Amino acid sequence: MGITTKDLAQMCGVSRTTVNRALSGTGRISPDTKERILRVAREYDYQPDLLARGLVKGRTYYIGVVVLDVKNRYFAQMLSTIGAEANKQGYSINIVLHNNDRQMEQNQLMKLSAYHMDGIILSSVNEGEEYRRFLSTLGMPIVSVDNKIADGLPFVSIDQKKAMKEETALVLKKGYRKVVFVCPPMDAGVKENVYVHKERLKGFQEALQEFPEAEAEYLLDWSYLERAELLAESGEKAAFVCTSDGFALDIMKRLESRGKRPPLDYGITGFDNIDTLDYVKPRLSTVSNSVDTVAATAVGLLMNMIEQQADEQTEEQHEICRILPYEIVPGETV
Amino acid sequence: MGITTKDLAQMCGVSRTTVNRALSGTGRISPDTKERILRVAREYDYQPDLLARGLVKGRTYYIGVVVLDVKNRYFAQMLSTIGAEANKQGYSINIVLHNNDRQMEQNQLMKLSAYHMDGIILSSVNEGEEYRRFLSTLGMPIVSVDNKIADGLPFVSIDQKKAMKEETALVLKKGYRKVVFVCPPMDAGVKENVYVHKERLKGFQEALQEFPEAEAEYLLDWSYLERAELLAESGEKAAFVCTSDGFALDIMKRLESRGKRPPLDYGITGFDNIDTLDYVKPRLSTVSNSVDTVAATAVGLLMNMIEQQADEQTEEQHEICRILPYEIVPGETV
DNA sequence: ATGAAAGCGCTAACAG
DNA sequence: CTGTTAGCGCTTTCAT
Numbered sequence: 251m252g253i254t255t256k257d258l259a260q261m262c263g264v265s266r267t268t269v270n271r272a273l274s275g276t277g278r279i280s281p282d283t284k285e286r287i288l289r290v291a292r293e294y295d296y297q298p299d300l301l302a303r304g305l306v307k308g309r310t311y312y313i314g315v316v317v318l319d320v321k322n323r324y325f326a327q328m329l330s331t332i333g334a335e336a337n338k339q340g341y342s343i344n345i346v347l348h349n350n351d352r353q354m355e356q357n358q359l360m361k362l363s364a365y366h367m368d369g370i371i372l373s374s375v376n377e378g379e380e381y382r383r384f385l386s387t388l389g390m391p392i393v394s395v396d397n398k399i400a401d402g403l404p405f406v407s408i409d410q411k412k413a414m415k416e417e418t419a420l421v422l423k424k425g426y427r428k429v430v431f432v433c434p435p436m437d438a439g440v441k442e443n444v445y446v447h448k449e450r451l452k453g454f455q456e457a458l459q460e461f462p463e464a465e466a467e468y469l470l471d472w473s474y475l476e477r478a479e480l481l482a483e484s485g486e487k488a489a490f491v492c493t494s495d496g497f498a499l500d501i502m503k504r505l506e507s508r509g510k511r512p513p514l515d516y517g518i519t520g521f522d523n524i525d526t527l528d529y530v531k532p533r534l535s536t537v538s539n540s541v542d543t544v545a546a547t548a549v550g551l552l553m554n555m556i557e558q559q560a561d562e563q564t565e566e567q568h569e570i571c572r573i574l575p576y577e578i579v580p581g582e583t584v
Numbered sequence: 585m586g587i588t589t590k591d592l593a594q595m596c597g598v599s600r601t602t603v604n605r606a607l608s609g610t611g612r613i614s615p616d617t618k619e620r621i622l623r624v625a626r627e628y629d630y631q632p633d634l635l636a637r638g639l640v641k642g643r644t645y646y647i648g649v650v651v652l653d654v655k656n657r658y659f660a661q662m663l664s665t666i667g668a669e670a671n672k673q674g675y676s677i678n679i680v681l682h683n684n685d686r687q688m689e690q691n692q693l694m695k696l697s698a699y700h701m702d703g704i705i706l707s708s709v710n711e712g713e714e715y716r717r718f719l720s721t722l723g724m725p726i727v728s729v730d731n732k733i734a735d736g737l738p739f740v741s742i743d744q745k746k747a748m749k750e751e752t753a754l755v756l757k758k759g760y761r762k763v764v765f766v767c768p769p770m771d772a773g774v775k776e777n778v779y780v781h782k783e784r785l786k787g788f789q790e791a792l793q794e795f796p797e798a799e800a801e802y803l804l805d806w807s808y809l810e811r812a813e814l815l816a817e818s819g820e821k822a823a824f825v826c827t828s829d830g831f832a833l834d835i836m837k838r839l840e841s842r843g844k845r846p847p848l849d850y851g852i853t854g855f856d857n858i859d860t861l862d863y864v865k866p867r868l869s870t871v872s873n874s875v876d877t878v879a880a881t882a883v884g885l886l887m888n889m890i891e892q893q894a895d896e897q898t899e900e901q902h903e904i905c906r907i908l909p910y911e912i913v914p915g916e917t918v
Numbered sequence: 919a920t921g922a923a924a925g926c927g928c929t930a931a932c933a934g
Numbered sequence: 935c936t937g938t939t940a941g942c943g944c945t946t947t948c949a950t
Contacts, residue, residue: 252721252723254926254927254928255927255928255929256927256928264936264937265936265937265938266927266928266929266937267929267930267936267937267938268935268936268937270928270929270930271935271936274929277935277936278935278936279935279936280935280936283935283936295721297694297697297698298698298927298928299639299698299700299926299927299928300695300698300699300700301635301638301639301644301698301699301700301926301927301928302639302926302927302928302929302942303927303928303929304635304928304942305633305635305636305639305926305927305928305929305942305943305944306927306928306929306930306941306942307928307929307942308942310635319664320654320660320663320664320667320679321660321661321664321859326654326655326660327655329654330653330654330655330681333654333681342680342692342695343679344678344679345654345677345678345679346676347664347667358676360631361634361676363631364631364632364633364634364635365634365635366633366635387586387629389586499863502863503862503863506865525655526860526863528837529833529836529837529860529863529864530863530864531840531865588942588943588944589943589944589945590943590944598920598921599920599921599922600921600943600944600945601920601921601922601945601946602919602920602921604944604945604946605919605920608945611919611920612919612920613919613920614919614920617919617920632943632944633942633943633944635942635943635944636926636942636943636944636945637943637944637945638926638944639926639927639928639942639943639944639945640925640926640943640944640945640946641926641944641945642926919950920949920950921948921949921950922947922948922949922950923946923947923948923949924945924946924947924948925944925945925946925947926943926944926945927942928941928942929940929941929942930939930940930941931938931939931940931941932937932938932939932940933936933937933938933939934935934936934937934938
């Protein structure tokens, strides 16, 4: 659309190389011509064509971010931080949503690769060795978050298992005899990567082992609301341990309509500590996923990988797996 | 990273042109060679370089979306719909956040332009004729949403003024003598585009004129929480008419801690109908911004503009301004 | 039916 | 200090 270096060269009566030197500030060039070129460039509002530059330099200073969905509070928060961190380092981000569609995720990644993104931050629905190979064919640095894809792939997350274990133990210590693990996404375990959920399940079960007198129940599909209602009305006071704040909120809402409120009639805990909780009474007991830290760490890690790949000199792989601390967030629902 | 058409040409013992014909399916080519080339391409997993293609074709099949912030429920919803609609039409979206920073918005737009986005959907913090000229220098179709920038620029939104007028009238009909207009962003009116807020203010005032006995008050800066508290404790029962659900929720939370609840102690209404409201009691009375419709309409409009620009034949500008219907969402807080 | 050649706009190696 | 040349990977006339 705009003016090109060729035009500038013509206008200033110099070669394109000289124009380039003036604009980039590299190489020897006389102050006069430089000054003159820059003035003309400014006057005609020259803007470099980033596609062309990307093509020749092999770098776009863009990082692609592939996540489930932007309506999800958790991802929204993450994207916000990733964007801010990336900007600080002179990168822009290209956000892409896969909506839990495995094929869509692959397509989007291929497209990002074809657009020469310098790196990728990925919360994947895919997993396994084969997928890892696919990712490596893309030829760009990739950091995965939350959902582990395969060993050896850079990965950032909190310690999901430990977090859930601690949270569950907290519930059990309160004296609940019956604990219900709520995790509808597990339903799709065959079709999707449910690594985080499986980890949380493990944590739940580990905690349970230390309380042999407790009885566990599992709601692992999307009928969880109906089943939670039945459980709540069965008389026995139960605690719902949910793998996401959203599920907890939905259960609370449902049971509220039946006149039941925590912690009197039942106990309930969430996961993630999304900011919606600020407005809901009673305050949901949950655990913070430290999303900002995860996001910032992922960006930092990715930047290292990008720089390293650019330098190409050092072959040493830094630590590629970062497990970050979580935080128990006490509430009033248990 | 991967294989190029040059490589393919060499492998198949043909020219790059022929390879191109096979891959693009255009032009005459013998079925045999075509078949052969495609097989090799698949075998080596050829992926076209989209930067290069974009450079030569002048089209990237990307649209840029520039909004305030992805943490905002309203924008999250909008982005989700825009992404889905764009995908349907074979486009990807590139989401960029400006965080209410006018300069940032300009920079991001220039960058998007330099990357040859085919079009832009923009919720701007800038406004005025000068900015419109800036936008036109970018040389790509732009549709603005929510915040009107200047006359003549394609624009999609609900009728903010009418919506607020109707909502306010509803409140006044309930018998409130004192109504408080809450709109902290107005504070930045000099620095930011607050078109939507101004429209809503107008609607509020128009409604007020029909109820001469009512008294109005205005909270137009970020001290609104403290001042709302003072008002609530002044004895007189007031109704807070907020320009965003978030402000309403924050006021409710604040006053709740003072033992005051709507609609008994005060009235309150929001705007946007964000999904957080599903979890908050009592149900906030609000008005739906029809975000999905706005988003879909904006994408449709932009697509038309892109096609039109590509064809270049037709000079007729279609209707460029679309004002969509809103919806009053009754609640329990007024 | 196929190929040669030019060009998108930018950068970089090598001369002078 | 400046210019020439070649090339990134793809598309697109224009010949053959």
